Amino acid sequence: MGKHYIVIAEDDNDDCYLVKTALEDIRFEADIIYTKNGIELLAHLESAIQNKTNYPIFILLDLNMPKMDGREVLKRIKSDILFKAIPVIVFSITRNQSEVKHCYDLGANTFIVKPAYYHQLVDTMKAICNYWLNIAVAVKQG
Amino acid sequence: MEFNYHFRLVYIAAAISITILIIFGVIYIQKSRNQVQYIDEVEHTYKVLSVIGECEKYLVEAETNQRGYLLTHKDQFKTDLESAVSNIDSSLNELGFLTADNPGQKIYFTELKKYIQARLMVMKDNLSLKADDPDYYGNLLKEIFLMDHCKMYMAKMQGLEEGLLKIRQREKNKYQQVNLTFFKATFITACIICVISVGIFFRELGMRLAIQQKLRGKISELSRSKEELEQITFAASHDLQEPMRKVRILSTMIVKKLSTKLPVEEMQVINRINDVTEQMHGLLNDLVLYTNLVNPNENYVHVNLHDLMRSAYHKAFKREDIAIRIAGKLPVIKGSPLQLETLFIHLFDNASKFRSSHRDLVIDINYELKSVKDSKWYWDDQLIDHYHEITISDNGIGFDLQYNEKIFGLFQRLHSQTAFAGKGIGLSVVRRVMTNHKGYVVALGNKNNGASFILVFPAV
Numbered sequence: 001m002g003k004h005y006i007v008i009a010e011d012d013n014d015d016c017y018l019v020k021t022a023l024e025d026i027r028f029e030a031d032i033i034y035t036k037n038g039i040e041l042l043a044h045l046e047s048a049i050q051n052k053t054n055y056p057i058f059i060l061l062d063l064n065m066p067k068m069d070g071r072e073v074l075k076r077i078k079s080d081i082l083f084k085a086i087p088v089i090v091f092s093i094t095r096n097q098s099e100v101k102h103c104y105d106l107g108a109n110t111f112i113v114k115p116a117y118y119h120q121l122v123d124t125m126k127a128i129c130n131y132w133l134n135i136a137v138a139v140k141q142g
Numbered sequence: 143m144e145f146n147y148h149f150r151l152v153y154i155a156a157a158i159s160i161t162i163l164i165i166f167g168v169i170y171i172q173k174s175r176n177q178v179q180y181i182d183e184v185e186h187t188y189k190v191l192s193v194i195g196e197c198e199k200y201l202v203e204a205e206t207n208q209r210g211y212l213l214t215h216k217d218q219f220k221t222d223l224e225s226a227v228s229n230i231d232s233s234l235n236e237l238g239f240l241t242a243d244n245p246g247q248k249i250y251f252t253e254l255k256k257y258i259q260a261r262l263m264v265m266k267d268n269l270s271l272k273a274d275d276p277d278y279y280g281n282l283l284k285e286i287f288l289m290d291h292c293k294m295y296m297a298k299m300q301g302l303e304e305g306l307l308k309i310r311q312r313e314k315n316k317y318q319q320v321n322l323t324f325f326k327a328t329f330i331t332a333c334i335i336c337v338i339s340v341g342i343f344f345r346e347l348g349m350r351l352a353i354q355q356k357l358r359g360k361i362s363e364l365s366r367s368k369e370e371l372e373q374i375t376f377a378a379s380h381d382l383q384e385p386m387r388k389v390r391i392l393s394t395m396i397v398k399k400l401s402t403k404l405p406v407e408e409m410q411v412i413n414r415i416n417d418v419t420e421q422m423h424g425l426l427n428d429l430v431l432y433t434n435l436v437n438p439n440e441n442y443v444h445v446n447l448h449d450l451m452r453s454a455y456h457k458a459f460k461r462e463d464i465a466i467r468i469a470g471k472l473p474v475i476k477g478s479p480l481q482l483e484t485l486f487i488h489l490f491d492n493a494s495k496f497r498s499s500h501r502d503l504v505i506d507i508n509y510e511l512k513s514v515k516d517s518k519w520y521w522d523d524q525l526i527d528h529y530h531e532i533t534i535s536d537n538g539i540g541f542d543l544q545y546n547e548k549i550f551g552l553f554q555r556l557h558s559q560t561a562f563a564g565k566g567i568g569l570s571v572v573r574r575v576m577t578n579h580k581g582y583v584v585a586l587g588n589k590n591n592g593a594s595f596i597l598v599f600p601a602v
Contacts, residue, residue, distance in 0.1 A: 014388050014392070015388075018388075018391060018392070018395070021395065093383070093384055093387065114387065115391065116387050116390050116391060116423065117390065117391060117394045118391050118392075118394040118395035118397075118398050119394060119398055121391060122398075
């Protein structure tokens with residue numbers, strides 16, 4: 001049993017900073033691991049298996065990233081027998097319906113549009129963390 | 143225009159040259175026929191002359207043979223005489239046939255025939271006579287007389303025929319000459335006209351090709367700048383949204399974190415920044431909305447405008463109860479339900495926004511199916527007979543008719559920002575949706591006396 005942690009896959013520094021600040025504001029206590037693209041994210045998940053550490057509580061996934069974008073990495077996670085149980089929260093700038101449907105079809109657990117106001121971001125983060133930490137029951141890795 | 147004018151010249155030149163050629167051809171055929179006729183006549187005359195000559199020859203031959211017989215009483219002369227006589231007969235027949243069409247010659251011929259026949263009778267008589275017959279001498283005299291007459295008439299016929307020959311020869315030569323000149327003239331004229339027509343034609347063709355080239359250049363220039371413009375609008379609307387969002391979220395973060403710590407004045411500045419970014423965000427959103435309408439990749443389906451208008455009414459006015467009077471049931475057309483609903487929502491929003499403070503808002507909707515024939519709209523060579531005309535009128539504050547184009551412009555506003563909310567995109571969207579559906583929208587209005595929007599769709 002390792003520590004609780006979440007993974008954020010986001011290439012944009014500003015967005016990383018904002019999410020980090022928001023999480024600090026709500027006094028989120030678990031660890032936060034930042035990955036810059038899909039490849040880094042997958043590499044992190046692979047190492048988690050090898051080190052027999054816990055899976056993340058959830059993955060906050062941006063769609064537009066270099067090297068391997070969010071859609072591709074979402075597809076890989078959700079078609080991998082070991083990873084598919086990990087909750088993936090798509091964190092995107094678009095509310096385009098075809099994109100939303102595509103992500104849910106691939107197996108996304110939630111689709112969230114990046115808020116435009118700081119207080120909304122804080123509220124959103126609070127709600128997500130509360131839901132996946134306190135309300136939803138997670139799969140324990142043995 | 144100028145092109146058509148020049149090309150009309152080519153047509154006219156071609157028509158003239160063809161007409162001239164036809165006229166020349168007809169005249170030429172006529173002249174040739176005349177010439178052939180004269181040639182025939184000359185030949186005819188020659189033939190008559192030769193037959194007369196033959197006749198004379200046979201006559202002389204007959205006489206010679208008769209004399210020979212009378213002198214020698216050899217039967218050889220008698221047979222020769224008989225063959226000469228039969229030759230005379232056939233020659234006379236031919237001559238009679240040849241001269242039948244000439245009254246003068248006919249008279250001479252009758253006389254000639256009479257004398258020749260008489261002469262032949264005498265000749266026959268003579269054969270049976272002995273030299274000491276008393277009739278012999280008388281017959282001799284008669285013979286001479288008859289022979290003289292024969293010769294006289296032959297000479298007369300020859301004279302007449304020669305006279306004709308002279309005339310006919312002259313005519314024939316004249317026509318031959320004229321025909322040659324005429325042919326030359328025709329040929330040269332036709333050539334000149336042809337050269338001129340071809341010249342004009344090629345000049346026009348050259349000009350057309352040059353203009354075509356120019357147009358092609360312009361088209362590629364246009365499509366290039368269109369592409370660039372599309373890229374710019376796409377960038378402006380989509381790529382600017384992200385930084386915009388960040389500015390908003392960062393400035394609201396400052397407000398949230400520092401609102402209690404910052405002095406009032408600095409706080410106000412930050413709030414102003416927030417307002418401006420808010421405004422800019424709205425503009426960008428509208429721009430995205432609008433640019434998405436410029437090249438929509440939507441499949442058009444059959445849309446019931448009546449139902450669409452109803453649902454738009456509820457979306458636009460929410461729970462407000464606005465009087466709406468509808469004359470005629472709106473038609474079913476082929477189009478995009480999403481776009482058309484947006485169109486009605488914007489029109490209702492517009493009516494709602496610019497309502498008069500002195501009276502309750504009433505919206506009138508009229509629908510008519512009209513014939514294209516007496517239409518004042520321009521229908522871009524579409525094969526349609528009818529069009530749908532939907533008029534949506536309100537009793538709001540209206541607008542000055544001189545602005546009836548301006549109100550459709552992107553971000554154009556007739557009122558100050560504070561008087562009426564909105565960024566001025568609604569009617570641009572309306573116009574864009576109409577353009578996407580190959581229709582038109584026109585606004586009519588009076589200041590303080592309501593506005594009307596006329597939507598026309600082609601009825602396919």
